[in-house]
Amino acid sequence: MTRQEIEHQLLNLSLADKAEIIQNLTKNLSTAGRGITKTPGVCGxxxxxxxxxxxxxxxVEAQQLGINEAQLLQDYPHITAADLVNAWAYADAHPEEIAAAIRANNEVA
Incomplete structure (x- = not known):
């Protein structure tokens, strides 16, 4: 199968299927936390x-509430499937930090 044939087939997939494929491919290219920043004064x-x-x-909280990646990509059109892969990798590497941030946010609300 040629690259063009694969590309044609990929373009005809649903958004959810595309997101899943991109996530799987990106996992092979990503390093934990890449594309994630912490900036003083930005989002605390x-x-x-x-x-x-x-x-x-x-x-992470959205995912825990049952929102799937395809919906996240629709809700936040300026992020990519690769951004989600990086977010999940960061969350996996820093579970206590993410859990504490979710708790803190829920206490404020």
């Missing part, structure tokens, strides 16, 4: 998707 210094104010804990 929480870990965020680089170049955004979207906190990793927010994405």
């Amino acid at each position: 210094g929480e870990a965020c998707i680089a170049g955004t104010r979207i906190a990793v804990w927010l994405l």
